[in-house]
Amino acid sequence: MIKLSDNNPVHPNLRMTAEDMYDSLIARLEGIDSIDRISMDYEYLSCSQPYIRFEYISFERIASIRGMVTSPYWKPLIPQYIDYLYKRIKETHNSLLQSRYYAILALSFGKEKEEAYHSNVSYLKEITHTICDYGTLFEVLYSLIEIYFLIKTEPNPNIYDFFKDIFKDKDMPYVNKVHILNIITVSENKNFKVENIDGISDICELLTINTDNPNLKKRLIENTIKICSKLIRKDSVRYSLKIKKFQEALADNEYNFILDDDGTNIVTPHQNHHILQRIFSLYHCAGAIEKRDKVEQELIKIKNKLQYPSFLLRLYTDSGETFVNQMINNARNANLDSFLFGLSQNLFLTIPCSAMFEKRAELMYGIDGFQTVNMDINNNSAPVSEEKIHEDIKYRIMGQYLNPITETFTTILLDKIVEKTVTYNKVKNFLLKDTIFGQVYVTRNGMPCRFFDFVELPIHDFFTQLKRVTSHKVINFTIPIDTLSIKIERILRDMLYLNGYSTMKQLPNGKEQMFLLDDILKSEGIKTIYSKDDIDYLKYILTDSGLNIRNSAAHGFYDKMYYTTKIGLHYCMFLFVAIMRLAVNYNPKQQS
Secondary structure: OOEOOOOOOOOOOOOOOHHHHHHHHHHHHOOOOOOOOOEOOHHHHOOOOHHHHHHHHHOOOHHHHHHHOOOOOOHHHHHHHHHHHHHHHHHOOOHHHHHHHHHHHHHHHOOOHHHHHHHHHHHHHHHOOOOOOHHHHHHHHHHHHHHHOOOOOOOOOOHHHHHHHHHHOOOOOHHHHHHHHHHHHOOOOOOOOHHHOOOHHHHHHHHHHOOOOHHHHHHHHHHHHHHHHHHOOOOHHHHHHHHHHHHHHHHHHHHHHOOOOOOOOOHHHHHHHHHHHHHHHHHHHHOOHHHHHHHHHHHHHHHOOOOOOOOOOOOOOHHHHHHHHHHHHHHHHOOHHHHHHHHHOHHHHOOOOHHHHHHHHHHOOOOOOOOOEEEOOOOOEEEOOHHHHHHHHHHHHHHHHHHHHHHHHHHHHHHHHHHOOOOHHHHHHHHHHHOHHHOOEEOOOOOEEOHHHHHHHHHHHHHHHHHHHHOOOOOOOHHHHHHHHHHHHHHHHHHHHHOOOOOEEEOOOOOEEEOOHHHHHHOHHHHHHOOHHHHHHHHHHHOOOOOOHHHHHHOOOOOOHHHHOHHHHHHHHHHHHHHHHHHHOOOHHHOO
16 A cells, blocks of 8 residues: 655655656656555645655556546646656556556557557566465456457467466465456456356365365355356356355355354354354255254344344423324223224324325434345244335334334223223124125125125124123134234225226236235325325334234244234234224215
């Protein structure tokens, strides 16, 4: 790295002439052996000597120089800059500087391409016999590959033969070969094909065998898998087997990154959990079934150690809290019809509308260096894609409001059960007489039906369990949780059908399939039948945007505690409120 500001400054005061400053700069540059951005003192950058600025730009990244020289400031100086580069090539005795100047002439101005190629080849042969700087290797290799494909007649040595010879050089330090392989594997030049290097997969395998360093081995195997994936078109059987072999080796190597867990750091289990997930996936892809099954048992054990800290959060301002408390008191004093109607209106307006959640989500950003990850009920994690970050944040904010408020209204409902203000029969009469749930319609199969018919049994059992809660008896909310979550999907699908909207989609294989829950909630038709507030509420409680009750119940992910504790009570309350919203907020203008 070139540093021109250190404990022994070259220019101790501003009285040094521009020529002296340039001479001192060149003297120091002649002794460098690695490329990095120059750190210049203010006196250098403000100097009128143009040669100093030419040297400064010459040590930017090659990819950046090509853009910089076309800027309004640099464009008039191009002829002088080119002449200066030729001058330095003749003067310098430093092969790194010479190869650098040639690379700039070739890649920025299309000049001296063959000389630039051979200069960089020569410099690489010179430096790779001692452990060299990765940044320097990257810049020189980048330049070499770019220059090669600018030359119309193929130079000698051929770029692929050159790399083959480098990897076979027994005198070259191992770490240099690893760095070179990594750089050329991720080359951004569209013409360069690393797989065209003769015997490259065998070279990779040999490099992998000859190291015990887990980090180097990880990088090598990952690059080898990329290369073999490109070689599949040449021999699909051979390289498919090689990929599986290297996937298993990569999984074996990942165990080196498992941290010792003494139980004092809550981050350690999360780190190990992430590594084990990767190991599991690699063994599965490699077909190492016995090893995969062993890792699965380790994953199950470690998931019990995962802890998620909670943080205090104030949701409402002082005036907001006053309003919410007033609405809660109104709910406590409301008669049956007012109470059920109030539940359907964002829980007596105690929950902000979707537009507010959208706005809040726009103002929130993730922490730099971290990725947003969703954890499901089984503690399986999946990264949230960039395009879904906003939606993920919106539903997280929504949950912060819905969960405590729903718990409050569950308590109010239990009080009304004790007072007998709310009973199953009264709710049934309300749904049949005052909502769309009581109207008879004909299904697509020609059968007369009411929406209430789908939910009658689970709602009846819900009220049976509510009575047991008030009597301090054993509870079990299996029927309402498992049934209501599924029946809501059926009701929504029939809503679309009755209003003349499509409920089918065509799969890539040509088959047709009924809309599933996610398809329904994304459809244009449902947006005409229900408001965005209602749709977002359903997405939060039923899909992986939030609680995911529908999927977890349907696939049997809920343990006993989800049905026999307060969790089941609150989940049922979420579903009961969803029924009220579907029944009360239906748009009758769309009914056919």
